[in-house]
Amino acid sequence: MxxxxxxxxxxxxxxxxxxxxxxxxxxxxxxxxxxxxxxxxxxxIAPGNTTVSPKAYFLDGQLERITGTAYTDDPYTAMHGGFTVEHAxxxxxxxxxxxxxxxxxxxxxxxxxxxxxxxxxxxxxxxxxxxxxxxxxxxxxxxxxxxxxxxxxxxxxxxxxxxxxxxxxxxxxxxxxxxxxxxxxxxxxxxxxxxxxxxxxxxxxxxxxxxxxxxxxxTRFAANRNKLLSLFPAASHPGVFILRRNSGISRVMLNEIEIAEQLREKYGFKIVDVTKNSVSEILSACSGAKILIGIEGSHLFHGLMTLESGASVLVLQPPNRFSAVIKNTTDMENINYSFVVGIQKEENFYIDLEEVERTLSLLRF
Known part of the structure; x- marks a missing residue:
């Protein structure tokens, strides 16, 4: 063979x-x-099974801000959960x-x-x-x-x-x-x-x-996580903010760096930048994090590769491009999923720090 x-x-x-x-x-x-x-x-190779989608953590009025979606047909149903998912x-x-x-x-x-x-x-x-x-x-x-x-x-x-x-x-x-x-x-x-x-x-x-x-x-995903955690072991810490900047499909958050820095100053969050940091640097910061925060997008999966069961993700969603794709992985790994929908400003958006803090309180942070 x-x-x-x-x-x-x-x-x-x-x-x-x-x-x-x-x-x-x-x-x-x-x-x-x-x-x-x-x-x-x-x-x-392996049988299918069924799971029940858990409800996301979010403030009242957030879903009403959504003006567009990406790879998500029904944000209301996806975020409220309670339905059975058939895994092939x-x-x-x-x-x-x-x-x-x-x-x-x-x-x-x-x-x-x-x-x-x-x-x-x-x-x-x-x-x-x-x-x-x-x-x-x-x-x-x-x-x-x-x-x-x-x-x-x-x-x-x-x-x-x-x-x-x-x-x-x-x-x-x-x-x-x-x-x-x-x-x-x-x-x-x-x-x-x-x-x-x-x-x-x-x-x-x-x-x-x-x-x-x-x-x-x-099981296969968890095995990969364990390999990474064995290479980048770390003590538990409050969380990490992963900066997206202009990488990938454009979704510019006007106050991304400001929010990240305030979370660092007030709560001790670490900050990494996918446009500048190596995988080693990113995983070293993400390992041990209780909460992962960042704009919705693939860059957040750096953090998802190290988050353990019971940790949380807070996704900052553009109102014109709301996506629930990341929740598929958090549900599989028993990770709490939460979000804040931004406020549109011309072609870009910004996030209210007070709403981020209130959402963190829902996660018992």
Whole structure:
């Protein structure tokens, strides 16, 4: 299992996407029905289960400020909780004779996209490689297109999937590195994948959980957290504020630094900046935190990787882009979720410190 051969091989497979009727693109991962139809074998790795979504902590009148959402259909229901969540089982699929090129995996008439288009080489998009550099038997693909687009999902999903890949075959991903902090995390989490954009996969193993956070995923996520905490142990402290600044999709909080500094002065919060600090510096500050605070976004997942059960997250939400994505992870890890919705000012927003303090009191801080 897992034989890797360095072999030059010619294949025009990447050019089939230009032929009419042959282009059937899919995002990679969570394509169970498609994978089942293509698989030579499929099996269940872990069963599904059900949980009840807990209510978030928030002040009266906050939800009424929301003017727009992102990846959240019904903020009122999501934040009030009390509903049952069905988490799908984790399944594996083995596909024979697949090809991996320029952020895509090709199988028959189908291609699976591992990256958003803006991360791919435009030149290679029009002139894909025709020379394959390696043949891999039992390649296990743990990357997802969502994980390569959103850093938070890479940490929670792709890094957790790596354990599945290592157990079932040879972990394989593309050689495109979308995040500055990625390689440092891979070192800490003992991830050592094969990186390639030109390979023939004799057997390719894929995984699917249909966005579920079943017990097995919690176990894998917790194992990664324990690895990080063993490297960055710390005594309990009040909390950490993670500055977002202008990183990622724009959502500018006009008084972000002011709020962070006041929390440091009044309550002893630590402050880290994802645009300036290394992973080591960020995790050292987050380890032991009782509360994680910051603007809604993937940068908060640095802190979520170290928070232990019973800790809390306070998310500062832009009123025109309210998102409940982070709550999926806090619910899985028994972490309290709270939020304050900002006040719009032209294209940006600001947060009322008094509302932050009142929300902290709800968390018994």
């Amino acid at each position: 897992g034989l890797i051969e360095k072999k030059v091989r010619f294949s025009p497979i990447g050019y089939t996407r230009y032929l009419r009727g042959l282009k059937k693109p899919h995002s990679m991962f969570r394509e169970g029905k498609i994978l089942e139809s293509l698989a030579s074998k499929s099996w269940e 089982p984790t399944r594996a699929y083995r596909l024979k004779d697949a090809w991996m090129m320029n952020g895509f995996i090709y199988k028959g008439l189908h291609n699976f996209r591992l990256h958003p288009s803006f991360q791919l080489s435009k030149k290679m998009n029009y002139f894909p490689p025709a020379i394959i550099e390696a043949e891999i038997n039992d390649a296990a693909i743990y990357s997802t297109s969502e994980g390569n687009q959103y850093f938070g999902l890479w940490l929670t999903d792709d890094c957790a999937n790596y354990a599945l890949a290592a157990a079932e075959g040879v972990p394989v991903t593309s050689n495109i590195i979308p995040y500055s902090h990625m390689l440092e995390y891979e070192s800490f989490l003992e991830m050592n994948p094969i990186r390639t954009n030109a390979a023939y996969l004799k057997n390719a193993i894929f995984f699917d959980d249909n966005w579920g956070n079943n017990q097995n995923k919690h």
